[in-house]
Amino acid sequence: MKKIVLLLCIFLSVNGFAQANKSDVIKLVELSGEINEFYSIADEISKQLSPNNRESFKKDMEPLLAKQKNNLISYYSQNLSQSEVENLIEFYQSPLAKKFMMVKQNYATVLSNKSEAFKAEIQGIIMKYMM
Incomplete structure (x- = not known):
């Protein structure tokens, strides 16, 4: 009986700290506007370039911005539970x-x-x- 109770406690604690669903984290990142901030920074930098170089600069920045988005998604996925992500999504939709x-x-x-x-x-x- 003790083993069953112990296994149940372990199972519940692991589920409580489980990583968040990646698709929900992507939704959270998009709703939070953090990705837009990265694009805004790139736009501000591009304004300092000649008009001929702006489009090339933005094209070159795309992989870096995608990498930054993936890093953010990975970080949130590892550090927020599914419940926390769902609560944050609910907040950002309010x-x-x-x-x-x-x-x-x-x-x-x-x-x-x-x-x-x-x-x-x-x-x-x-x-x-x-x-």
Whole structure:
């Protein structure tokens, strides 16, 4: 009887810490917008290139962005349980999360518009210490 109880406890604990389903993790990563942040970074960098090189740059970035997405999916799959992934998916599909994502995206736009002034301020401080 003790062996059955022990096996049952082990079985339940293993299931409680099981890795999340990869397809659900992919859905979570897409809903969270983290992949879009990688694409935004690549777009910002491409704006610094000549118009002739932008498309080639984006094409060259695709494998790197896909690799980053796979790394993120793998990491979440290993560190989140199926239940946690399902709860996060439910959250990201909620009206509150949709509003949060919109506010976050708007803030990123505002921040990028102010980033040139911020960079200039940082350069001023750097110059102070370099001289």
